[in-house]
Amino acid sequence: MQGLPSESTLANQSLWPLGVYALLVLAMLAAVVIISALIGPRHSARRRDLPYESGMPPTGTAALRFPVHFYVVALAFLIFDLEVAFLFAWAVAARDVGWLGYIELVVFIVMLLAGLVYLWAKGALDWGASPANAATPVAEEIDG
C-alpha cells in the first residue's frame, strides 16, 4: 500500500507463537471430536435427542420471549452506560483542562440528567409491579 507508514509496528516481537497456539487449540478440539466419534458408544433410544435425557420433556419453543418492559430498561442502560466513555476521557485530562473543562463536563452531565428526569417522570424506571403497572399487566413480549 503506497503512501502508508507500514514499517512502524504495534509490537516488535513476532506473532508466530500466537499462530502455533491457535493451531494447537484447533488440533485439540478436532482430536476430542474425532476420537469420541470413533470409540464412543452409540444407541438410539427414543428420548436420546431431548435436551434433558432423563428429565422433564420440554414444552414451548426454544426461542424465549422477554417482557418488552425490560427492553426499555436495557436501552436506557445502554445509553447512560456509554456516556461513561466521555467521563473517562475527561478524567484522564482533568488537570490539563482545569475548571473550564470541569464546567463543560457539568453541562454534559446536566444534559444527561434531563434525559434521566424524562425517563423517571415517564415511569420507564419503575421496576416490577407498581400501581400503574398493575392496572395494565405487562402482556407485551418480543422475540429474543
Add this chain to the structure above:
Amino acid sequence: MGSFPFSLADLEAIAPEIIVALGACLVLVWGAIESARKRPRHFAALTLLTVILAAVALVSLAPEASEGNTYLAGMIVLDSFGIFFSAIFLIAAALAVGASMRFLDDHDAHHPEFYFFMLCAVLGMLVMSRSINFISLFVGLELQALSVYVMVGYLKADKKSNEAGLKYLILGGFSSAIFLYGISLLYAATGSLALDGIREVILAEGLQDQYLMIAALVLIAAALAFKVAAVPFHVWAPDAYSGGPTPVSLFITVASKAAAFAVLLRVFLIALSPMRDSWSLLLAVVAVATMSLGNIAALTQDNIKRMLAYSSIAHAGYALMGVVAASTVDPDDASFAVAAVLYYLFAYTFMNIGAWSVVALLRRRGLAGEKLEDYAGLASRSYWAFAAMLLFLLSLGGIPPTAGFLGKWYVFTATIQSGWTWLAVVGVVNTAISLYYYLRIVIVMSMSEPADDVELVHSTPLTMTLVAAVLMTLLAGIWVSPFIEWVRGATLLLS
C-alpha cells in the same frame, strides 16, 4: 490552562446551537414533569420561541461571517455559507411547527416529544452545516438523522409510520456506516480529519490517484448520495416520505435534504476538491439518473405523498447538477454554480413546504387524505387552497414568475457556463416530463367532482405556514435581487 482552546468567543459563535439545545431540553423536561397531554400548544409555542431566538442569534452573528473565523478548536466555522443554511433550517422548522399542530391533534398524537425531536433535528442540521471537521460533521449528521428516524416513525399506532421509520433507520444507518468508513479511509490516507487539512495533504503528497483515496471518495459519495436521496440510493425516500406523518415529510424533504447538500458541498468542494476530475463525472451520472428516475417514477403514482416524494428525488437531481457545475476549475464559474445550488434549495424550501402543507390540509374520514382522487374538485371546494397548490405545483415545475423557475434557470445557466451543456439539456427535458404529473394534479383538482368524505381542515397555524410559503414562492421569483445577492455572498470563502 495549557493548550485547552476555549473562550467566550466560542460560546458566542455557537449561540444559535446553544439556544436550540436548551430549548430542546426544556421541552423534554417540562413535557415530562407536567403531564402535558392537555396543553400541547404550549410546547409548539415554546418551539417557535426557541427557533425565533436562535434566528435572532444567527442574525447578530451575520456581520462577523465575512471573516470566516473558526471556533471550538477548528470544529465550527462562522461563515455566510453556514448562516445561509442555518437560516433555511430555522425557517423550515418554524413553518413545520405551523403545519404540525392540527395534524397531530387530529391523529391524537400531539405530544411534547414531537417538538423535542424536531429541535434535536434542527440542532444536528445547524452543526452539520457549520462543521469544517469530520468529527463534528458526523456527530451533527447523526443527531439529525436519529431525530428524523423517530419523527418518521412517530405515529405509534400507525403500521405504515412504524414501517417507514424502521426502513429509514436501517437504510440510513447503513449509509451512515458507509460514510464513517469512508471518513476512516480518508483519515488513513491523509492523517487528517479537518476538511481543509485533508485538501492540503492531498495536494502536498499528490494522493489524487492513490487507491485508498479513490475507495474513500466512492464510499463518501455513495453515502452522501444516500443522504440527499439520489439514485441509485433513493429506495428509502418514497417509503419514508409517504409513510411518515405529512408534517414530518414536509420538514425532512426540505431541511434534511438541504443539510445533506450543505455537507455535500463542503466535503466535495473543500476536502475533495483536488480530486474533482474523479467525482465530477460520477456526480453528473448520478444527477442524470436521479432526475430521470425521480420524474418517471412520479408519473405512475396515484398517492399524492408518493408523487411528491419522487418529485423531491427529482429536485435533488437538479440541485446535484449545480454541484457538478461547481466542480469547474474557474473560481468565478464555480462560485456562480454554488450560488445557483443555494438559490435552488432556497426556492425549493418554500415551494415544497407549500405543496406538502396543502396535503396536510386535507382529511379523509378524519385522517390524512393522500390519494390523488381525494383532491378531486378542490377548486370548487376552496378557491384559496386550489390557487395555493397551483402556485406551488407551477413553481415545482419551473414555470415563471415563480421561485422555482428562477432556481431552475439559475442552475441550468451555471451548468452550461461550466461546460456541461449535455447535462443542462437532460435537465430541461426532465423539467418538461415533470410538468406532466404536476399538471395532472392540477387537472384532477379543477375538473372532477368533489368526493363526499373528504374535507379541508381549518387551522390558523397551518394557514400562516401556507401564506408564508405562497408569499416567499412569489417573492423569490419576482423581487429577486436581494436573494441573489444573499446567495452570492454565501459562496464566499467556500471554493
Add this chain to the structure above:
Amino acid sequence: MGTLGLNHCLLLSALLFGIGAIGVLTRRNIIMVLMCLELMFNAANINLVAVARFRPDLTGQVFTVFTIAVAAAEVAIGLGLVISMFRNSRTVNIDEIHLLKG
C-alpha cells in the same frame, strides 16, 4: 508470520465491514440487521484507532469515542422502533413488513 502493521488493521476492518454489510443486506431478522450495522460502525472504529496509533495523531481516537456513543444511540433508537412495530404487527421479520410499495 510478520509483525502487526497498519495494513493488517485496515484488512481486518475491511473484512469486518464486509461481513457487516453482507449481514445488513441478507439478514431477515431486524435485530440481526441492527447487530450487523454495529459491526460496520466498529469496522470504521478499528480504522480510526489504528491510524491514530500508527500516525502521531490522536484525533482518530477522539472521533472513536463519539462514534461509539452515536452507534449506541442508533441501536437504541432502532430497538425502540422495532418494539413499536412489534406492538402493532407482531413481527420482527423484514420480509413481513411491506405495506409501503409503488
